[in-house]
Amino acid sequence: MTDNRNPEAAWTYHEATKHSYASIRSNPHFLDWSNQPLPFKIYPALEPMRLPSELRQTGVAALSAIAESVPAQTNAAPDLEAVAQLLYLSAGITRKRSHPGGEIYFRAAACTGALYEVELYLVCADLANLDAGVYHFAPAEFGLRRLRAGDYRRALLEATGGEPSIAHAPLTIVCTCTYWRNAWKYQARTYRHFGWDNGTLLANLLAVATALGLPARVVCGFVDADVNRLLDVDPQREVAFSVVALGYTAALPPQVPAEISPLHLETVPLSQRKVDYPLMREMHAASSLDSAEEVETWRKHTPTTNISPPAGPIVSLEPFSDGEMPRDPIEQVIQRRGSTRKFARSPITLPQLSTMLDRATRGVPADFLDPPGAQLNDLYLIVHAVEGLSPGAYSFHRGRGVLECLKRGNFRADAGYLGLGQDLSADAAVDIFFLADLRPILQRFGNRGYRVVQLEAGILGGKLYLAAYAQRLGATGLTFFDDDVTRFFSPHAEGKSAIFLVAVGHSAKHKPV
Numbered sequence: 105m106t107d108n109r110n111p112e113a114a115w116t117y118h119e120a121t122k123h124s125y126a127s128i129r130s131n132p133h134f135l136d137w138s139n140q141p142l143p144f145k146i147y148p149a150l151e152p153m154r155l156p157s158e159l160r161q162t163g164v165a166a167l168s169a170i171a172e173s174v175p176a177q178t179n180a181a182p183d184l185e186a187v188a189q190l191l192y193l194s195a196g197i198t199r200k201r202s203h204p205g206g207e208i209y210f211r212a213a214a215c216t217g218a219l220y221e222v223e224l225y226l227v228c229a230d231l232a233n234l235d236a237g238v239y240h241f242a243p244a245e246f247g248l249r250r251l252r253a254g255d256y257r258r259a260l261l262e263a264t265g266g267e268p269s270i271a272h273a274p275l276t277i278v279c280t281c282t283y284w285r286n287a288w289k290y291q292a293r294t295y296r297h298f299g300w301d302n303g304t305l306l307a308n309l310l311a312v313a314t315a316l317g318l319p320a321r322v323v324c325g326f327v328d329a330d331v332n333r334l335l336d337v338d339p340q341r342e343v344a345f346s347v348v349a350l351g352y353t354a355a356l357p358p359q360v361p362a363e364i365s366p367l368h369l370e371t372v373p374l375s376q377r378k379v380d381y382p383l384m385r386e387m388h389a390a391s392s393l394d395s396a397e398e399v400e401t402w403r404k405h406t407p408t409t410n411i412s413p414p415a416g417p418i419v420s421l422e423p424f425s426d427g428e429m430p431r432d433p434i435e436q437v438i439q440r441r442g443s444t445r446k447f448a449r450s451p452i453t454l455p456q457l458s459t460m461l462d463r464a465t466r467g468v469p470a471d472f473l474d475p476p477g478a479q480l481n482d483l484y485l486i487v488h489a490v491e492g493l494s495p496g497a498y499s500f501h502r503g504r505g506v507l508e509c510l511k512r513g514n515f516r517a518d519a520g521y522l523g524l525g526q527d528l529s530a531d532a533a534v535d536i537f538f539l540a541d542l543r544p545i546l547q548r549f550g551n552r553g554y555r556v557v558q559l560e561a562g563i564l565g566g567k568l569y570l571a572a573y574a575q576r577l578g579a580t581g582l583t584f585f586d587d588d589v590t591r592f593f594s595p596h597a598e599g600k601s602a603i604f605l606v607a608v609g610h611s612a613k614h615k616p617v
């Protein structure tokens with residue numbers, strides 16, 4: 105069995121899946137449209153139970169919902185309508201587009217290639233209008249399929265080594281990732297996408313939970329095999345990646361049968377043929393936790409990845425005051441979100457950028473971020489067009505609320521190149537790069553540190569998307585040339601790895617307001 109504590113597997117995976125100018129040009133991969141995977145997991149023998157389709161309006165401003173969380177021990181349990189709202193606004197179908205090969209069902213959160221490899225499962229107690237059980241969320245029907253009847257929450261509690269938020273949560277959502285659905289396009293790099301795409305989904309889920317008054321906590325410490333068994337997923341194809349505890353009740357879950365039996369449920373094959381990328385499965389196995397004791401020592405005590413105090417010129421953030429803050433509600437903002445396909449080269453303002461950075465980085469409630477407010481990724485910016493800020497490269501000092509100028513200049517061409525030669529990063533008003541020093545992270549968390557650093561970036565990136573759309577700006581995630589990104593921000597970023605990129609600005613479709 106591979107040991108999570110030996111981080112060699114994560115380094116090997118990271119190096120092997122870097123994009124470079126040469127790697128992109130020498131890769132013979134092409135998209136085999138005749139073998140495109142199905143966008144949904146289908147259990148043909150199980151009837152879905154439809155979820156209520158009417159969306160409750162919380163009216164909570166998106167810019168508050170992404171920045172805040174409900175205190176952990178606030179008594180609250182979701183009813184069926186709240187469950188529907190959580191699922192629709194994180195993984196539901198919000199738009200459809202026809203194209204010659206069929207239809208694309210766009211979902212509430214951004215996802216690489218619109219391939220939607222993240223599936224959601226519910227493990228719940230008896231809730232108002234929803235019986236206790238283990239359910240699979242079916243976005244195509246907007247329904248739930250019950251896989252197990254009864255309260256199985258204790259199985260999750262044991263698998264998470266007694267994590268308190270799981271002990272008291274009436275509802276837990278488990279997010280799994282399906283290799284082939286994303287690897288069809290992105291090959292072995294898909295394991296990074298698991299973190300990104302699960303992360304953008306969680307940004308929505310956490311914000312909606314806050315708007316509904318539910319405490320929420322992301323839990324990444326669990327015995328992988330036990331959670332996979334509970335959901336009855338085949339870990340060669342689909343693996344549990346993150347777990348979210350939602351709500352709080354004082355009572356602890358009842359005992360469950362010692363043996364969680366296999367269900368032998370038929371699912372429709374995603375494609376005629378599948379290509380295996382063993383590197384991903386090796387990365388997953390090497391980052392798996394095997395016992396509750398291992399989980400207990402794994403979680404908490406986030407390594408400090410403090411960036412050194414600013415040495416260059418600084419600019420203070422100037423977020424909007426409460427009175428000026430845009431107040432569009434979270435449900436509206438999620439429904440109008442979509443990735444910007446072309447940016448206008450028009451400027452945004454310093455308060456707009458400041459509000460995005462400030463609101464998106466106020467902390468994520470997660471078992472790997474301890475003390476609360478800890479963050480694994482550092483943010484670096486290439487500013488092209490922000491009124492009140494000279495174009496150039498910057499490092500964001502979150503604790504101080506300042507941007508440190510690393511170099512001045514017009515870097516549109518460099519940014520276009522770094523974003524894999526796409527116009528989006530050249531035309532945006534600002535490109536926000538996430539870089540992390542993987543050394544202390546992997547030393548502390550082992551290979552699983554690689555999962556959580558990608559997931560955190562996805563969550564923060566998802567919050568930036570929402571913060572941009574809340575201000576009627578556009579945003580898109582982008583992929584990048586790994587080592588060139590680090591080189592661009594060096595010497596400041598020396599030794600760090602590029603993890604994620606979000607471009608923000610005015611969409612070319614809409615006139616600035």
Ligand SMILES: Cc1cc2nc3c(=O)[nH]c(=O)nc-3n(C[C@H](O)[C@H](O)[C@H](O)COP(=O)(O)O)c2cc1C
Binds near residue numbers: 213217441
């Ligand atoms: C992590 C991440 C990386 C992405 N990379 C790219 C990219 O390199 N180029 C691009 O055009 N879109 C990129 N996208 C946008 C996706 O294509 C988009 O989210 C997907 O098509 C779904 O559409 P929607 O976001 O409008 O709902 C990325 C999205 C994410 C979340």
